[in-house]
Amino acid sequence: MKINGVQKQCPGNLTVSEMLQQEGYASEGVAVELNMEIVPKAAYDTTVLKEEDVIEVVRFMGGG
């Protein structure tokens, strides 16, 4: 799977929650997109990732 542009190994049955924890992302203050679709927070524990998935984890930063 690809997380924020970086290719990563995808162990079986990895949920979005576990991925965030494993990769060191805060679970607060981020939004997750899976294959161009937003994953609602309520679905983090039940959404299982696959090898071919493309994941974006975003947050707010300073900007004009």
Added chain:
Amino acid sequence: MEQDVFMLGGQEFSSRFILGSGKYNVELIQAAVKQAGAEIITLAVRRANSAGEGNILDYIPQEVTLLPNTSGARNAQEAVRIARLSRELGCGNFVKVEIMRDSKYLLPDNAETVSATEILAKEGFVVLPYMYPDLNTARDLVNAGAAAVMPLAAPIGSNKGLATREFIQILIDEIDLPIIVDAGIGRPSQACEVMEMGAAAVMANTAIATAGNIPQMALAFKKAIEAGRAAYLSGLGRVREKGGEASSPLTGFLRD
């Protein structure tokens, strides 16, 4: 006097200074928001780092409305994608649509901006589109459901001031939405001038971020914007094209 407020997405704002948060650090952002008296602050949406960095939201007071931008978007589709992600971040439904194809002058793509505005307004966003000041586009943005129109004064980050003055005036005169002048305003005097012209608000980032003393410049902008607004509400005195007119009574005692 009645309180002087303007409306965006059904929300009332009394500060007419929208502050950008790019290019300076969180402690200075916190100080600048305070000095600016800003009620709206812009943010960008970017890939998170996995190295547990601090959250910018911890440095912005709760009551300040967040205005995420879609910077980085090169077309309507990308802007819509960023806007949806920003809403998912859970800080309201305001969005500043910003779409650029050109990386040298960073000029907005007006046609794509209209498309994105239409899609996002239908999805319930309060859409503030950043645009090149063109009357026809501004009318299209009104029809697309924009909450305000944000014409540029000069290229983003240039601090060059009111290069598009005449065209911004046309928008102020003809468009029945708040006109918020965004980009290029480099000095408090320019912010003041655009408020004298009747703009609803001014957005500034680089002018503050590149100043010698950031919080103090935020305060200077606040005062200039308030001065310009008061001047607009007062109605500027007339200009006499030729000759002068004494300010003091001439009926004198020196020559009868």
